[in-house]
Amino acid sequence: MKKKITFISLIIICIIMFLITTFCPIYKVEGNSMSPTLKNNDYVCIKKTKSFKQGDLIAFEYNNKLLVRRVIALSNDEVNIDTNGYVFVNDKKLEEDYLSSRKDNPLRDEVFPYIVPNGKVFVLGDNRRQSIDSRMRDLGCIDQKQIIGKVVMRVYPITRFSIY
Known part of the structure; x- marks a missing residue:
């Protein structure tokens, strides 16, 4: 009986893993741009979709690398970042409980207030001091065609498993 339960459990796990890897591929996060939400060497499951919202x-894809960032503003939204690091979208201050620090990246070269171009999204990393994101003109706003999908869960390390 115990062997039968183990075998059935193994089959169920294999089916779940097949479904996850087929419809929600798993990718490795490199770097600390999304810290503390995601850290270097975390593994995340990405749902392939073009439907997403603020947050x-x-x-x-950027320069043949996979990047993960947080959507801050959508097409035609106005973004402003004040000197204290607070972000405003369409004059509404964002509640960003996920940040550990609001310190700005010294490489920031975008001028605010900023209007997000049509068909693009404005993204920021949660580690504002180190993240290369839409505040830098080299990366800028992300064209919706570049977006692979939405991060739906962190699967590894198991001790930090999260659903987003």
């Missing part, structure tokens, strides 16, 4: 974590 979602998205994955996109």
Whole structure:
């Protein structure tokens, strides 16, 4: 009986893993741009979709790398970041409980207030001091065609498993 339960459990786990890898591939996070939410060497499951909203974590391609950042503003939204690091979208201050620090990246070269171009999204890393994101003109706003999908869960390390 115990062997039968173990075998059935193993089959169920294999089916779940097949479904996850087929419909929600798993990727490794490199770097600390999304710390403390995601850390270097975390593994995340990404749902392939073009549907997302403010606050979602998205994955996109940039210079042949997969980057994960948080959606802050959508097409035609106005973004402003004050000298204390507080972010305003369409004059509404964002509640960003996920940040450990609001210190700005010294490489920031975008001028605020900023209007997000049509068909693009404005993204920021949760580690504002180190993140390369839409505040830098080299990366800028992300074209929706570049977006692979939305991060739906962190699967590894198991001790930090999270659903987003």
